[in-house]
Amino acid sequence: MLENIRLSFQGIWSHKMRSFLTMLGIIIGIASIISIISTIKGTQEQIKQNLIGSGNNTVEITLNQGNYPYEVEWNGLPDGIPTVTDEQMEEIRSLETVEAAARYVVRNYADSIYYKSTPLNSGQVYGIDDAYFSTCGYRIKEGRGFIPADTENFSKVVMMDQTAADALFSGEDPIGKTIEIKAEPFIVVGVVEKKVQFEPVINSMSDYWTYHEAETGAIFMPIASWPIVYYYDEPENVVVKAASTEEMSDAGRDTASILNAALMDTTGEFQYNATDLLETVRNLQSLSESTNNQLLWIASISLLVGGIGVMNIMLVSVTERTSEIGLKKAIGARKRKILIQFLTEAAVLTSIGGVLGVISGIALSQIISKVSQAPTAISIPAIIGSVLFSMLIGIIFGFLPSYKAANLNPIDALRYE
Numbered sequence: 001m002l003e004n005i006r007l008s009f010q011g012i013w014s015h016k017m018r019s020f021l022t023m024l025g026i027i028i029g030i031a032s033i034i035s036i037i038s039t040i041k042g043t044q045e046q047i048k049q050n051l052i053g054s055g056n057n058t059v060e061i062t063l064n065q066g067n068y069p070y071e072v073e074w075n076g077l078p079d080g081i082p083t084v085t086d087e088q089m090e091e092i093r094s095l096e097t098v099e100a101a102a103r104y105v106v107r108n109y110a111d112s113i114y115y116k117s118t119p120l121n122s123g124q125v126y127g128i129d130d131a132y133f134s135t136c137g138y139r140i141k142e143g144r145g146f147i148p149a150d151t152e153n154f155s156k157v158v159m160m161d162q163t164a165a166d167a168l169f170s171g172e173d174p175i176g177k178t179i180e181i182k183a184e185p186f187i188v189v190g191v192v193e194k195k196v197q198f199e200p201v202i203n204s205m206s207d208y209w210t211y212h213e214a215e216t217g218a219i220f221m222p223i224a225s226w227p228i229v230y231y232y233d234e235p236e237n238v239v240v241k242a243a244s245t246e247e248m249s250d251a252g253r254d255t256a257s258i259l260n261a262a263l264m265d266t267t268g269e270f271q272y273n274a275t276d277l278l279e280t281v282r283n284l285q286s287l288s289e290s291t292n293n294q295l296l297w298i299a300s301i302s303l304l305v306g307g308i309g310v311m312n313i314m315l316v317s318v319t320e321r322t323s324e325i326g327l328k329k330a331i332g333a334r335k336r337k338i339l340i341q342f343l344t345e346a347a348v349l350t351s352i353g354g355v356l357g358v359i360s361g362i363a364l365s366q367i368i369s370k371v372s373q374a375p376t377a378i379s380i381p382a383i384i385g386s387v388l389f390s391m392l393i394g395i396i397f398g399f400l401p402s403y404k405a406a407n408l409n410p411i412d413a414l415r416y417e
Contacts, residue, residue: 018313019313021309022309022312022313022349022353023306023349023350023352023353024306024309025302025303025305025306025307025308025309025353026302026303026306026307026350026353026354026357026390026393027306027353027356027357029301029302029303029304029306029357030354030356030357030358030360030361030389030390031358031360031361031364032302033300033303033386034357034358034360034361034365034382034386035361035362035364035368035376037379037382038361038365038377038378038379038382039368039369039376041376041378041379042369042376042377056136056137056241057241057242057243057244057247057248058135058136058137058239058240058242059240059242059248059251059252059275060237060238060274060275061237061238061240061252061255061259061272061273061274062237062272062273062275063078063081063235063237063270064270064272065078065269065270066269070235070270071108072105072230072231072234073107073109077231077233078235078270080263080264080270081235081263081264081270082263082264083233083234083235084103084238084259088258089238091258092238092240092254092258095251097242097243097247097250097251097254098240098241098242098243098251098254098255099240099242099243100134100135100240100241101131101135101238101240101241102128102130102131102132102134102135102136102238103128103129103131103132103236103237103238104126104127104128104132104236104238104239105127105223105226105230105234105235105236105237106124106125106126106127106237107124107230108124109124110122110123110124110125110181110219112180112181112182112183113125113168113179113180114168114179114180115168115169115177115178115180118167118168118169118170120167120168120219121167121216122216123164123167123216123217123218123219124216124217124218124219125181125218125219125220126218126219126220126221127220127221127222127223127225127226127230128220128221128222128223130146130151132220132239133145135239135240135241136241137194137195137241138192138193138194138195139194139195140191140192141190142173142174142175142190142191143174143175143188143189143190143191144190145159145189145190146159146189146222150224151222152224154222154225154228156184156185156187156225156228157186157187157188157189157221157225158179158181158186158187158188158189158219158220159188159190159191159192159219159220160188160191160192160217160218160219160220161191161192161193161217162193163217163218164216164217164218164219165188165217166217174191175188175191176188176189181219181221182229184228184229223236238255238259240252249274251274252274252275253274255272256271256272256273256274259272260272303389303390303393306350306353306393307350307393307396307397308397310346310349310350310393310397310398311397311398313349314342314346314398342398343394343395343398343399345398346397347391347394347395347398348394349394349398350390350393350394350398351387351390351391351394353390354386354387354389354390354391355387358386358387361386362378365378
């Protein structure tokens with residue numbers, strides 16, 4: 001086999017221009033496929049990044065009335081909806097798909113929040129448990145976090161993100177300052193920020209409401225202090241951190257099932273549902289992929305043309321080397337050896353074309369990314385598969401010429417001029 005490979009390289013090198021032109025169809029086809037796959041993968045990763053963010057893997061499970069989230073501030077306390085118990089939280093945290101979980105209540109359109117005469121317009125207010133910040137990927141930027149005494153004493157303390165701090169304090173240090181929430185004084189004890197910063201891409205009103213907090217700012221208080229300004233025994237939401245991005249759907253669905261099992265609403269009007277961003281990602285990725293797959297089929301035509309070119313040049317090679325084949329058969333070379341020799345030459349020829357095509361495809365994908373600002377991501381399986389596929393093309397389209405060479409009559413071959 002090594003001798004056959006050596007002879008193949010020798011034959012290719014002795015006819016450099018002819019070999020390159022033969023490989024050109026393979027090079028163009030592989031380069032097109034690699035660049036398209038790279039663009040598809042990059043687009044899919046960008047879609048996931050835009051919707052899910054930087055690997056936080058959190059899923060919110062909220063109470064819905066029919067197909068819409070239930071808004072306590074507009075509709076009041078619903079009947080038959082208990083608060084989430086410690087036992088339920090332990091059951092949720094024991095799920096294989098869940099890494100961490102926390103309870104919270106929220107006002108999405110909070111008003112009557114002031115620092116002196118400065119209002120926080122359209123901000124969000126959260127009542128959170130001790131696990132919320134770690135589950136959602138927050139860290140303390142300034143001041144301190146909530147301590148057990150804050151919960152035990154129903155302390156009027158809050159933390160806020162930088163957006164809310166900038167809106168209320170305009171560059172002043174917020175720590176130790178007092179703000180009013182519905183005319184109740186709360187002391188700011190800390191400022192938090194996301195551990196991994198994520199700038200959402202807002203392309204629609206749906207995207208805006210999904211990332212509302214990032215635009216308007218959020219204020220956090222211990223969930224025990226929530227009834228000071230809002231209702232007692234409000235329905236609580238749960239946020240879970242999935243063990244991996246791919247398990248977000250399962251984590252949300254399993255958590256919703258645990259919460260729904262405890263509902264005492266007999267009408268079926270209320271239901272806990274997960275905000276399944278991953279499913280949205282998959283739908284958008286599927287739409288993008290189905291469109292680009294059509295381009296892959298078009299690019300594959302180049303490989304077919306390249307394969308026909310390989311078959312053509314191998315037939316020419318067999319004709320040119322008829323006397324050589326006859327001599328080998330005359331001194332005892334078997335059909336199988338001749339067949340393998342020419343198949344190896346065809347496979348080596350297309351494999352070199354495949355490697356050059358991969359290099360060209362990677363370069364082409366980077367050029368497309370620079371020119372069009374479209375994201376790309378190189379796929380290692382696609383690279384390996386392309387080289388192996390190009391080798392397979394050589395074997396398939398080289399079989400007929402190789403078979404012809406192996407079945408030449410040695411006497412006629414020796415007499416061929």
